[in-house]
Amino acid sequence: DIQMTQSPSSLSASVGDRVTITCRASQSISSYLNWYQHQPGKAPKLLIYAASSLQSGVPSRFSGSGSGTDFTLTISSLQPEDFATYYCQQSYSTPALTFGGGTKVEIK
Amino acid sequence: EVQLVESGGDLVQPGRSLRLSCAASGFTFDDYAMHWVRRAPGKGLEWVSGVSWNSGGIAYADSVKGRFTISRVNAKNSLYLQMNSLRAEDTAFYYCARERRTLVRGVIMKYFDYWGQGTLVTVSS
Numbered sequence: 001d002i003q004m005t006q007s008p009s010s011l012s013a014s015v016g017d018r019v020t021i022t023c024r025a026s027q028s029i030s031s032y033l034n035w036y037q038h039q040p041g042k043a044p045k046l047l048i049y050a051a052s053s054l055q056s057g058v059p060s061r062f063s064g065s066g067s068g069t070d071f072t073l074t075i076s077s078l079q080p081e082d083f084a085t086y087y088c089q090q091s092y093s094t095p096a097l098t099f100g101g102g103t104k105v106e107i108k
Numbered sequence: 109e110v111q112l113v114e115s116g117g118d119l120v121q122p123g124r125s126l127r128l129s130c131a132a133s134g135f136t137f138d139d140y141a142m143h144w145v146r147r148a149p150g151k152g153l154e155w156v157s158g159v160s161w162n163s164g165g166i167a168y169a170d171s172v173k174g175r176f177t178i179s180r181v182n183a184k185n186s187l188y189l190q191m192n193s194l195r196a197e198d199t200a201f202y203y204c205a206r207e208r209r210t211l212v213r214g215v216i217m218k219y220f221d222y223w224g225q226g227t228l229v230t231v232s233s
Contacts, residue, residue, distance in 0.1 A: 043222075
């Protein structure tokens with residue numbers, strides 16, 4: 001099974017900060033990598049698919065990069081509505097589209 | 109508008125059974141594979157099970173294999189998860205999600221583009 005490891009597991013940041021979250025796969029997954037945002041009490045939301053493609057309707061301050069085993073989600077200027085937990089997901093080894101452990105972004 | 113609405117969550121005792129439902133609307137249900145994902149308290153998202161559009165392909169996480177059964181009735185635009193022999197560690201919010209496939213740079217990419225709000229399953233005596 002492919003293991004997905006995110007870092008950090010949590011971070012504190014201020015509105016306006018640039019935030020970077022990393023995700024590492026236990027083997028090469030090319031660009032088969034998705035990112036989601038999950039806020040308490042809400043449905044998870046797709047942000048990025050195929051490592052760097054922005055989902056329709058998602059603000060352009062979110063971007064994704066990487067291929068192979070190392071990936072990054074960047075929020076260029078953190079907004080109040082961005083405080084949430086972020087997950088990467090591999091779609092290389094299907095049908096089990098497994099997730100990373102999550103990164104909780106909290107207010108500093 | 110695409111909508112996924114889960115139901116059936118409840119408080120149940122260990123060893124008992126529960127059936128979750130997901131009602132889909134706003135899209136052609138039998139065009140898409142569907143999945144169940146859960147989030148236990150204090151933990152991250154965990155993929156649970158998935159079913160292809162025609163039920164020809166079904167898969168489970170090792171943690172639920174042999175206890176949970178996924179199914180769908182396309183005529184009713186509905187997805188189900190039959191959960192047997194429930195354990196305390198099955199306590200979680202359960203979400204249904206639609207699998208979207210898109211051609212990106214010549215390759216088919218899969219991702220979950222719509223999710224429901226979730227239904228809470230609590231397993232406790």
